[in-house]
Amino acid sequence: MLKDITIGQYFPGKSVVHKLDPRFKIIITGIFIAMLFSADSFTALVVGIVFLIVSFLLSKIPFKLMLKSLKPIIPIIIFTSVLNIFFLDGVVLFKLGFLKVTYEGLRTSAFMIIRIIALIMGSSLLTYTTSPITLTDAIERLLSPLKKIKLPVHELAMMMTIALRFIPTLIEETDKIMSAQKARGADMESGSLLQRAKALTPILIPLFVSAFRRAEELAVAMECRCYQGGDGRTRLRQLKSTGGDYFALGLSIVFLDIVLLINCMTG
């Protein structure tokens, strides 16, 4: 069901990872991604994985939840692995009809899969341990120097916040509308691609109408609470970096250095 989607879902907690300054968390996640993509051997990749596992253990997020975050990317994983296993030249291990499976193919696809899984898990860890609003808040602050070049940083952050706030609401609404149209005999499971696309009209139109109505009402409600854009705003949650934040950042840089070092040694 649609309700199973977990992207952008926050898992409240009080772990060290939760408590890290979100600005640092974003930067550290960036460094982690850099580790994954600069690693060009399994050994180097393992360093990145160790970093992920340590962060994951510290965060006290249930492992099930982490697995759940992988669900939407299963097709991508399958696609990449198929592509790599069958279409990479090298030492042939065995043949399946006209397809041949090579050692290099298996190796590369394993490498790619680990990399994708680690990437998704790492970024999910960021969203699981940081409330979306703190996250957008942190992005807003990290990007605030760009205000000087007239980039509407506050407005973008506000849009993101509202989008995040309304995703669950709209998902629930889509579920409801789908059930209601099915009750009127709407057939969404059979027919050609074109017919199926057409069958979406009874869902999309009510959804759009309701989204516009919601937007209008929200705008009035925000005005009633004296919203006037980013100027002169203060924030409930103050971001204060502590020694721990710098330590975590330093640690991630050390890990990145190790990855680069291994690359040099094996390369």
Place this chain on the structure above:
Amino acid sequence: MQEKIISAENVDFHYSNEFEENENAPVKQVLKGVSLDIKKGEFTAILGHNGSGKSTIAKHMNAILLPCGGKVYVDGIDTSDEERLFDIRQSVGMVFQNPDNQIVATIVEEDVAFALENLGVPPYEMRERVDDALKSVGMYEYREHSPHQLSGGQKQRIAIAGIIAMRPDCIVLDEPTAMLDPHGRRSVLKTIRKLNREFGITIVLITHYMDEAAQADRIVVMDNGEIVMDNVPKEVFSNVELMKKIGLDVPQVTELMYLLTQCGLLSDTHIIDEEECTEALIKILTA
């Protein structure tokens, strides 16, 4: 005399029809010369059916709408004075029907803080005001929840807390319970009454539920853009015939009293609660 917080003087309102195909079509007058004073500390209910103008007058009370004719004053400030818009909105807060469409943030306490952030309240003071607001609506334990995990009644109380945090003198609630189940309705009503009694906040409750209106100090009945009655609940509901003509309910006990007066068993219909009704019936039945 008690101090007035809101004062509407001869308010006329109609939506402009410049977007209509026929520009000369007669405009529909939504409000026709409405005059209404709300005193500080009062709990007023505005009762009327859909299209009676009750929501429109509510939207005049914090300058969401401006009158086409007449004046509205909030705490002595003319609502058409754009420079004082934020003063007006801080002294009269507004809660709407759909709780989902007025919650901005993804964490309860951050939503309650939204207005304070907009007003530039310093963070340490903000913390205190947010906590106080959440406690006053009984939602403090939920401060770190995400709104979509809450029930309709709880969400509506969060919306109320978001207004309370501004420390307004008055809250106008535009059909706050229309989308809630009975349990949610009760919890919101209880919260509203508490805010009125314990914190002295002036309440204007727009509703079409007579049982909610019955809890107010004063009921203003609107029909067709005009005020048709303005009195204490007992007096309003005892006009059973007029209420029915407008298309509004009266409490079942009042209706029964009315039916019994018609058969000559009673002479008075000024009864709106169970206890009084039981007593009156015992008198009839044991006479």
Place this chain on the structure above:
Amino acid sequence: MAVIKTENLTYTYSIGTPFEKTAVDSVNLDIEEGEFVGIIGHTGSGKSTLIQHLNGLVKPTSGKVIIDGDDIWSKDVKIRDIRFKVGLVFQYPEYQIFEETVYKDIAFGPKNMGLPDDEIDRRIRETAELVGLHKENLDKSPFELSGGQKRRVAIAGVMAMEPKVLILDEPTAGLDPKGRDKILGQIKEYQRQKKSTVLLVSHSMEDVAKFADKILVMNKARVFCYEDTPEVFKRAEELTEIGLAVPQITRVFNRLKQSGIDIRTDVYTTEFAKKTILEYLEKRGESHA
């Protein structure tokens, strides 16, 4: 014959997770053809999940749903046919309207049934009249109508499928007393004309009391009781205990009984209350004489 029958119907959410919850627990029901049944219970009592089983939108975890003699999940039954037999109107149905005209929107269900055009036309005109929509409104965009009118368009859209069973989930939510009475009256009229079975889910005991022949009370995923309306209101005390508000007038008559007056307590409408009082006085007059 029962038009709706459930055997040990059970539905459990999110099995195997910490969120596991039984929403409907071993429900056995027999609803006879042509009855007007009120369904009450608070949010989370399982009433919404129950009704979604009756037209096959939700598949039971265990147990059976038998509509018109057919087990709806057996292999030779097409679930879409069940949806035409059991029409379901959701809460706030006006939010599902999508067509350019009122006419086309009401036509959506009948068209999906594959009916011929003239039959569809007849049904649209008939149901539109039944729910009090004027002819000139049929060619208008549904989005131009008032809230109450939109809701009636949406209800007409399900009525036009002429289902054997019509289920409505809180059709009066958010409406003012006028709109509420209008819609409830129209539903009753539909049932009278089509001789169909109607299930009305409501939070309002007063509404249910006025129209339903029988009342199904749901509590904590189970059937609390399913009896004729007056019988249910005799149990006012038990209903209050499970957190359901009985009509004010029923509470008054219970108070009278408690204060020693020998009067019936299955009173739930004001007209009936008046009648009961007059009868009591008459009877007492006779015994005194």
